[in-house]
Amino acid sequence: MGSSILFQVLERPATSLVSTLLIAVYLYITSHGIGYAEVGLNYDLAVQKLELWRIVTAQISHVELLHLLFNLSTLWSLGIIEESNGNGAKGGTIFYLQTSLVLLIFSGLVCLLLYHLLGVVLRREQYLNMTTVGYSAVIFGWMTILSRTGVASFSVFGLANIPMWLTPFASLVLTSIIIPRASFLGHLSGILVGYMVVSGVFDWLTLWWLVSLTAWSAALLVFHLVRTGRMEVPWLCMMPSDGAGDIETGVPIVRIVDGVLERR
Structure with a gap:
């Protein structure tokens, strides 16, 4: 049993790394009494006050243990993408990391766009103050990608195997029932970006460009935190x-x- 788990960890290094990161961030958040307001993605704070770093912190943070466990369970099941490097299919650790980063960044931006459309354009102001946290958007994005790549079925939270094409939407409904505070728009943004990925919208974003954009974004984030006295x-x-x-x-x-x- 122990050797089997170790073998899976070695076969899925990126998945193991991301899982460890999510656990470490959760332990840090809970031990320091940090809540939704400090790390979550919120339209007013991210757009009006230019705290765009929340696009990243919101998605790697979990405030509730149940939410973390659900995401870790599904994330590990999605690790099969790291092992599918062959037979003409896209896969492998580099592809997994690159696509996960695309999902993380752009699902946050799409979520802010949805908040803008609902809160500003349609004047439903409650959406301007909603706050979302969790890695769910990336996970839902991966579910969407797998549903378009010929995978027959998927285990949702280890509870049931359902057709892969139905997985993103079934998980969306199930998560909303089990975790009422989960962000419907946050999960939906992940699904939308997942469809954008499989449609080739981000094919121009090579690994070099992605790393460059990430580095510049990180530099601007640090500059913003220092300038505002947060660092x-x-x-x-x-x-x-x-x-x-x-x-x-x-x-x-x-x-x-x-x-x-x-x-x-």
Whole structure:
């Protein structure tokens, strides 16, 4: 039994890595008392206040244990895509990671677009304050992709095997029943991006471009966090002149607050 599990872990390195990341983030969130408002994707905060980093933090964060366990169970079942590298089918770890990153980023953007259409265009203002968290959008996106690649059936949460083409929508309904607080629009955005992937919309987005865009996005995220004072940076090039600084290292902590450099 133990050797079988170890073999699956080795066969699905990316799936194992993502699962470990989701568990680690959940443990950090629960141990620090972090809630939906701090990490979730919210239209007002992401668009009006330009906190676009929430597109990433929302999807790798889980506040409820049941939600995490459901996603981990389905995520592991989806790991078969890493093992399908052959017979002319797309698959393998690189393809899995690349497509997962596309699903993560663009499902967040599509979710914000849906919030905009409902909240701003149709004036249903409750959608402007809704907050979504969880890796479900990526998972639903993968279900959609598999439903279009000839896979016959899929195990939904380990409860039942259903036709693959029906899986995304059956899971959407089942999740809404079991976890009432789950975001319907968040899951729907994953399904929509999944269809975009299989339709070739992102074929231009090669691994090089994807890594480049991710790197620039990460750089802009760090700059935004530093500039708004949400991230403190050890200023290694400066030595404290008045004894003020970090207690353990003696290195002054520098922040940019409202465009002004402050040291303490």
